[in-house]
Each structure stands twice: as structure tokens, then as C-alpha cells.
Amino acid sequence: MKQDDILADIFSEYNPTLYDDAEFMKALNTKLEAVEYIKQYNHAQIRRSRYMVVAALVMGIVVGVVSTAYLLLFAGTGPVINISVDSSVLMFIIEHSRAISLMIIAIFMVYAIIGLINAYQEISTYFYSRKNRVIGGRATIDNN
Amino acid sequence: MTKELFTQLVSVEQKSLRRFLLALCVGNREEADDIAQESLIKAYLSSSGYNDKGKFTAWLYKIAYNTFIDHMRSACTMSPLDDAHTVMDRSSADSTFEYQELYQALDGLPPKERTAVLLFYIKGYSINEIAEIVQCSTDAVKKQLSRGREHLKKTLER
Numbered sequence: 652m653k654q655d656d657i658l659a660d661i662f663s664e665y666n667p668t669l670y671d672d673a674e675f676m677k678a679l680n681t682k683l684e685a686v687e688y689i690k691q692y693n694h695a696q697i698r699r700s701r702y703m704v705v706a707a708l709v710m711g712i713v714v715g716v717v718s719t720a721y722l723l724l725f726a727g728t729g730p731v732i733n734i735s736v737d738s739s740v741l742m743f744i745i746e747h748s749r750a751i752s753l754m755i756i757a758i759f760m761v762y763a764i765i766g767l768i769n770a771y772q773e774i775s776t777y778f779y780s781r782k783n784r785v786i787g788g789r790a791t792i793d794n795n
Numbered sequence: 796m797t798k799e800l801f802t803q804l805v806s807v808e809q810k811s812l813r814r815f816l817l818a819l820c821v822g823n824r825e826e827a828d829d830i831a832q833e834s835l836i837k838a839y840l841s842s843s844g845y846n847d848k849g850k851f852t853a854w855l856y857k858i859a860y861n862t863f864i865d866h867m868r869s870a871c872t873m874s875p876l877d878d879a880h881t882v883m884d885r886s887s888a889d890s891t892f893e894y895q896e897l898y899q900a901l902d903g904l905p906p907k908e909r910t911a912v913l914l915f916y917i918k919g920y921s922i923n924e925i926a927e928i929v930q931c932s933t934d935a936v937k938k939q940l941s942r943g944r945e946h947l948k949k950t951l952e953r
Contacts, residue, residue, distance in 0.1 A: 658947060662916035667894055669813050670828060676806055682836055683798055 704769045711763025718756040722749070796842040804851055805835055811852075811918070812859060818913050819863055819906075822898040830866055834859040856918070857928045860910055867906055900950035908943035911936050 669675075744751060809831065816827040816834075838845075838858045845854060901909050910929055914920045922940070926933045 657951075658912075658916060658944060661897060661951070662913075665814070665818065665894065665897070665917060667814060667817055667822075669810065669817070670824060672810060675809060675813070675828065675831070676802075679805070679809075679832055679835055680802065682832065683802070683839055686836060686839060687798060 700769075701773060704766050704773065707762055708766035708770060711759045711766055714759040715756055715763060718752055718759070722752055722756070796845060798839070801839050801842055805838075805855075808852055808855060809835070812855060815856070815913055815917055816859060816863065818898070818901060818917065819909060821902040822894065826866070830859065830862050834862040837862060853920070853924060853928055856914065857930075860928055863910075864906060896951065900947050903950055904943055904946055907931070908939045908946070911939040912943035912947065915940055 812834070813827060813831050816831050817824060820827040820830065834855070838855055841858075845851075901912075904912065907929060911925055914925045914928060915922075920928070922933050922936050925940075926936045929936065931939070
């Protein structure tokens with residue numbers, strides 16, 4: 652215990668001079684402002700990408716449904732569109748309108764699926780970051 | 796937690812935290828202040844998850860300790876040239892050579908023992924509180940404190 656007293660005395664007298672407090676706080680405030688700016692920027696980016704994902708999803712579903720319904724209304728193997736024109740390009744489009752429509756549907760459906768996957772990832776990331784939010788541990792800087 | 800509130804709480808605690816880190820970094824002021832700044836940024840980033848009312852200081856020390864350990868680990872991977880640079884920094888760190896004996900004695904302690912001793916003597920934390928900060932069992936902290944005291948005793952007696 653005597654030794655403990657010696658250590659207690661040594662540490663009770665421990666009062667080293669530090670670099671200027673005001674300078675330290677000024678440097679810290681500058682960094683906090685930078686962090687705040689990055690946080691706001693990231694939040695804005697995330698919000699924007701979420702809106703885009705939702706828009707892509709809605710657009711994909713709407714176009715997919717409308718195109719499928721349109722194709723179903725014109726069952727059979729003939730062209731979907733029938734316009735009497737002389738242009739060879741338009742004639743080609745009319746002749747292959749069924750295949751072109753299917754391709755467009757496929758593209759929008761793929762777009763919708765990508766949107767769905769992104770939405771799922773966004774949601775799971777959100778729940779994961781909420782679950783792991785901390786507590787002062789190592790490697791806990793939330794990049795969001 | 797808002798930035799203003801965080802800054803307000805930190806401005807009260809920063810001096811004590813920096814003194815603790817200065818001892819932990821055995822007198823290397825630049826390193827101590829760097830770790831203090833990094834710890835406070837980490838604390839701010841995770842302050843939204845902070846809900847341990849009344850234990851803000853212990854929470855800050857926990858982050859500071861983890862940051863210090865991370866620095867120690869990254870220092871282990873430094874090249875010999877970087878090591879040499881650090882040694883030069885350390886020798887010139889405390890211009891007044893104040894507490895050099897104490898720093899030398901602390902330098903001989905492993906980080907965990909050093910932290911336990913400093914939290915116990917400088918901050919006056921209990922074994923349980925130290926265990927919470929360094930994320931160890933109370934038995935482990937008791938051993939670290941005992942070994943730390945023994946080592947300091949031998950070194951400071953010389």
C-alpha cells in the first residue's frame with residue numbers, strides 16, 4: 652500500500668503543460684465542420700439515389716404492365732402496329748413490332764428488377780447500420 | 796447529439812483527455828493530440844448512438860483507448876525509417892523534460908497495463924469502470940493493475 656501511495660502521489664502531481672486549448676478546439680471545430688458537410692452531402696446523395704431507385708422501379712413496372720397488356724390485346728403473330736407508310740425504316744419497325752415490343756418490355760423489366768434489388772440493398776443496409784450503430788468501439792465510423 | 800452540445804461537452808473534457816493520452820503516448824504530444832482529435836471525431840460520428848446518460852466521459856475514454864490501440868497496431872507495421880522518425884519525435888516531445896522518468900517507466904508497460912494504471916491513478920476510475928472502458932473482465936484489469944504497479948515500482952526505484 653505504501654508503494655501505491657507513492658504512485659498516487661506521483662500521479663496526483665501529474666499536470667503536464669499541453670498545447671494551446673483554443674488551438675486544439677479550433678482544429679477540432681474545423682474538422683467537425685468538414686465532417687458535418689460530408690455527412691450532409693452523403694445524406695443528400697443517398698436521398699437522391701433512393702428517389703431514383705423508386706422512380707426506376709415505378710417506371711419499370713408501369714411500362715412493363717402497359718406493354719404486356721398492349722401485347723396481350725393483340726394476340727397472334729402479326730405486327731402489333733399497323734400503319735400504311737412508304738418509309739422502309741418504318742415498315743421494318745412495323746413488321747418487327749412484336750419483337751421490338753418484347754425487347755422494350757424485357758429492358759424495362761430488367762430495369763425494374765435492378766431497382767428492386769437496389770431497394771432491397773438500401774433497406775438491408777439501413778437496418779444493418781441501425782443495428783450496429785455504436786458505442787465507441789473500434790471501426791465504428793459509420794460512413795453514412 | 797448536436798454539434799454545439801458535443802463541442803460544449805468536449806471543451807470541458809478535452810484537457811483531461813489530452814493529459815491521459817499524453818501519458819499513454821509516453822510524452823509524445825503530437826501523437827497524443829492526433830489521437831485526441833481522431834477520438835473526438837469518432838465520438839462525434841457515433842454520438843447519434845450515444846444514449847448512456849451520465850457516462851459521457853467514460854464513453855470518450857473508451858473511444859480514445861480504442862483509437863490509441865489502433866495507432867499502436869498501425870505503428871507496428873511502420874517501416875524502420877518511420878520508427879526512427881518517431882523516436883526522434885519522442886525525445887524532443889517534452890521540451891522541458893518534465894515527467895521524463897515517469898514516461899520512461901510507463902514506456903516499459905504494455906498498452907493495456909499502462910491504460911489500466913493511468914485510468915486508475917489519473918482518472919480515479921474503479922476496477923469495474925476500467926473493465927468497461929478497456930473491454931476486459933474485472934479479474935484481467937486487477938492483474939493488469941497489479942503488474943503495472945509492480946513494474947512502475949521497480950523502474951521508478953532505480
